[in-house]
Amino acid sequence: MIIDSLHNAATYHALHPLFSKAFQFLEENDLMNLPDGSIQIEEGLKVIVSQKNGKIAEESLKKFECHNSNIDIQVCVKGTETIGWKPRETCKNPNGEYDSVKDVQFFSDQPDMFFNLTDSQFVIFYPGDVHAPMIGEGEIRKLVFKVKI
Secondary structure, three states: OEEEEHHHHHHHHHHOOOHHHHHHHHHHOOOOOOOOEEEEEEOOEEEEEEEEEOEOHHHHHHHEEEOOOEEEEEEEEEOEEEEEEEEHHHOOOEOOOOEOOOOEEEEOOOOOEEEEEEOOEEEEEOOOEEEEEEEOOOEEEEEEEEEEO
16 A cells, blocks of 8 residues: 655656556546546546545445455545555455455455545555545545556
């Protein structure tokens, strides 16, 4: 997992060939006026735009998730989002099998830590990062880039 400010995004371009395209999308678009939904940017890279009310931690933890085939770059655009995190190798309680079609596996473990993202901050979740997003109060606007591994 990596947490940083968008100001430092160029630092991470070399980690994956599509990271620069994701951060370029952020620079070239009016993030507050993108429609909710999924936008295919190119092969192996899409972004999901959403604006929803934050959830209480217990509700978000019902979807304590990780992925095998995609890296998530999650960007907070408006509000403050709290996210729970735990390394996958320490999770002991899978909540069902991995779903290869949706690229998701859920766990009923508790996070090791919580952290906040505010506007202009991002987090990169790799397959080893189990996360519970969208915890908070009020509206949270965010973009989630799905970067194919």
